[in-house]
Amino acid sequence: MMTPSDVKATLSFSDGSPAMELPIYKGSIGPDVIDIRKLYAQTGKFTYDPGFLSTASCNSTITYIDGDKGELLYRGYPIEQLATQCDFLETCFLLLKGELPNLQQKHDFVKLVTNHTMVNEQMQFFLRGFRRDAHPMAVLTGLVGGLSAFYHDSTDINNPVHREISAIRLIAKLPTLVAMAYKYGIGQPYIYPKNSLSYSANFMRMMFATPCEDYEPNDVIVRAIDRIFILHADHEQNASTSTVRLCGSSGTNPFAAIAAGVACLWGPAHGGANEAALNMLEDIQKNGGVDKIGEFIKQVKDKNSGTKLMGFGHRVYKNYDPRAKLMRETCHEVLDALGLGNDPLFKLAMALEKIALEDEYFVARKLYPNVDFYSGIVQRAIGIPVSLFTAIFALARTVGWIAQLNEMIGDPEYKIGRPRQLYVGSPRRDVKAISQR
Numbered sequence: 399m400m401t402p403s404d405v406k407a408t409l410s411f412s413d414g415s416p417a418m419e420l421p422i423y424k425g426s427i428g429p430d431v432i433d434i435r436k437l438y439a440q441t442g443k444f445t446y447d448p449g450f451l452s453t454a455s456c457n458s459t460i461t462y463i464d465g466d467k468g469e470l471l472y473r474g475y476p477i478e479q480l481a482t483q484c485d486f487l488e489t490c491f492l493l494l495k496g497e498l499p500n501l502q503q504k505h506d507f508v509k510l511v512t513n514h515t516m517v518n519e520q521m522q523f524f525l526r527g528f529r530r531d532a533h534p535m536a537v538l539t540g541l542v543g544g545l546s547a548f549y550h551d552s553t554d555i556n557n558p559v560h561r562e563i564s565a566i567r568l569i570a571k572l573p574t575l576v577a578m579a580y581k582y583g584i585g586q587p588y589i590y591p592k593n594s595l596s597y598s599a600n601f602m603r604m605m606f607a608t609p610c611e612d613y614e615p616n617d618v619i620v621r622a623i624d625r626i627f628i629l630h631a632d633h634e635q636n637a638s639t640s641t642v643r644l645c646g647s648s649g650t651n652p653f654a655a656i657a658a659g660v661a662c663l664w665g666p667a668h669g670g671a672n673e674a675a676l677n678m679l680e681d682i683q684k685n686g687g688v689d690k691i692g693e694f695i696k697q698v699k700d701k702n703s704g705t706k707l708m709g710f711g712h713r714v715y716k717n718y719d720p721r722a723k724l725m726r727e728t729c730h731e732v733l734d735a736l737g738l739g740n741d742p743l744f745k746l747a748m749a750l751e752k753i754a755l756e757d758e759y760f761v762a763r764k765l766y767p768n769v770d771f772y773s774g775i776v777q778r779a780i781g782i783p784v785s786l787f788t789a790i791f792a793l794a795r796t797v798g799w800i801a802q803l804n805e806m807i808g809d810p811e812y813k814i815g816r817p818r819q820l821y822v823g824s825p826r827r828d829v830k831a832i833s834q835r
């Protein structure tokens with residue numbers, strides 16, 4: 399709920415232009431906002447905020463982050479409690495509907511999702527258009543966008559029933575599509591969903607079973623992937639969520655808007671960082687391991703090297719990302735349970751974290767491990783190939799994108815997003831005939 403503050407902001411100009419009073423609104427927790435919606439109409443000026451470091455693009459009831467405290471709440475529930483006391487589909491229900499499900503609601507929701515896990519048989523022929531060595535995120539961007547070609551009965555984003563159906567279809571089908579992208583890349587036949595399995599067990603089976611040999615995922619692995627899904631489910635107005643909101647604001651169908659989010663998440667500064675972080679750890683391991691950490695850190699601190707400590711730093715968290723802590727705990731549990739407690743990469747990651755957190759360069763810039771630093775180690779331990787890490791992130795984040803998209807579309811005041819600019823290009827000039835250029 400946006401509550402007008404008693405405090406107002408006054409904007410005055412040193413050239414004597416008329417001052418302007420700007421209302422301030424309070425949320426339930428977190429920073430207040432200064433409402434500048436009338437600024438351009440009244441002053442002929444825009445605000446200027448590339449990267450939106452000081453800009454609230456919307457009001458939302460879904461996810462709250464306190465970057466200084468390292469706090470993350472989904473609909474008010476701390477991520478630490480959801481990750482240890484709930485499963486991913488309960489979290490999906492919470493993000494979509496605002497409350498955790500009771501037993502009956504959970505039963506009905508799980509059944510609904512389970513019954514939508516198959517994809518149209520034509521999708522397998524769509525896949526055949528890709529090279530076998532295509533990156534899974536290239537394939538997934540195409541497949542998710544391609545869903546809009548199959549489900550004309552749920553593409554009207556302004557129809558609440560369509561939004562409900564497409565939400566279930568996307569949550570249910572993403573695991574099937576990610577597993578298909580994986581199987582296609584390794585030249586194995588697709589494995590159909592099995593309705594008797596849980597959401598996460600079904601995903602692992604579609605990934606690793608073959609027609610010749612079934613796959614019984616053990617509880618540790620299923621719990622680990624389910625927790626990875628929960629930790630990645632939503633994260634306020636991050637780059638890919640803002641992409642989905644802006645894309646959806648044109649009235650395009652939900653599948654196209656989510657495909658835009660997949661494309662944005664792929665970037666190494668965003669969801670692609672988990673793949674990049676694991677590749678970084680493997681490179682350090684290859685070039686000498688723990689003994690070479692000092693040299694690597696030196697490289698990172700040398701701006702000319704262009705080297706970043708992948709999985710570290712965050713636009714909002716200027717403290718430890720609470721998801722990274724939970725992911726590190728999951729690392730310990732999974733590696734111990736799988737007898738990989740001495741995994742050299744995990745030891746290297748912890749050594750690297752310790753050194754970085756004691757180094758003034760990182761301390762001064764408040765650079766801490768983020769969700770991507772340890773997630774790759776857990777995924778690698780349970781058999782997920784590195785190239786699929788970001789696709790797993792997209793699978794999990796789909797529910798957050800949908801919840802945010804539906805919140806925007808459900809707001810009667812929403813408009814198509816259309817930022818402006820500060821133009822610094824050439825003033826008006828006339829074209830000369832080519833002979834005179």
Ligand code: SDX
Binds near residue numbers: 698770
């Ligand atoms: C995700 O927004 C979200 O919520 C995203 C996400 C989600 O759930 O949706 O949390 C998921 O994307 C996590 C972030 C994953 N990305 C990485 O791990 C890639 C490495 N991180 C950086 O690229 C960076 O930290 C960002 C992009 C995440 C944040 O960058 P900012 O906020 O724009 O900060 P910045 O680039 O201005 O950095 C401030 C300073 C700079 O140094 P100075 O110019 O002040 O000297 O810190 C340095 C940067 O060079 N810096 C790093 C660094 N991150 C920032 N230096 C080395 N290694 C890093 N990782």
